[in-house]
Structures are given as structure tokens and as C-alpha cells.
Amino acid sequence: MNKILGLAALVAGAILLYFGYTEYNSHASQVTELVTGNPTDNAIWFLVGGAIAVIVGLGLVLKK
Template sequence: MINKIIGIVLIVAGVALAWWGYNIYDSASSQLTRAINGDTPIEAWLGMGGGVVSVLIGLTRLK
């Protein structure tokens, strides 16, 4: 039972983290930086990647 609760929390947190990372990726300052330098902020990659990993771990806890 506790594993299912942890899994649900990880999924919710992972979705929120991935959404936050995408918002950083899609922000106006990030778009300007990508247009000038071609660089993407590390926070965007960490947010999206960490969110995906968190969701995957959460899914494995639900089984």
C-alpha cells in the first residue's frame, strides 16, 4: 500500500517537474538565448529529464 502512495506522489511530482522544465524551455528569455547562442538552459533539461525519470520510477512502484 505504501509503495502505491509513493508511486502516485512520484508521478505527480514528475509531471510537475517536467512541466516546470518545459516552461523554462519555452520562456521568452530562453528563446532569445537559443536564437543568439543556440544554448538551452540547464534548468530546462534537468526539469524535463528529472520529471521523466520520476514518472518512470513512480510507474514501477505502482506495479
């Protein structure tokens, strides 16, 4: 059961990382970064959430 949850977390993390990457490279994020020096909050949350989900997923899949 943990392996299934781990795989689901890996897939969800990969999807969040993809959305974060595309959000980070969007025009809105680039304009915000030009003005404020920081990318949009959505991009950061997607990237951080995706990284955490991938780490948790790997932990569940590799756990014996």
C-alpha cells in the same frame, strides 16, 4: 506503501515536466538557445528530472 510513493513520484514528475516545458518555451530560454544553440540548463534539468520521476513512479505503481 510503495503505491503511495509511486503516486507521489508520478505527481512530482508531472509537475517537473510542466515546469520544464514552460521554462523551455520562456523568452529567456529562447534567447539563450538563439545565442548558444542550447536551451537553458534549468529547462533541461526540469525535463530530465520529471521524466525520471515519472518512470520511477510508474515502476512503483505497476510493481506487484
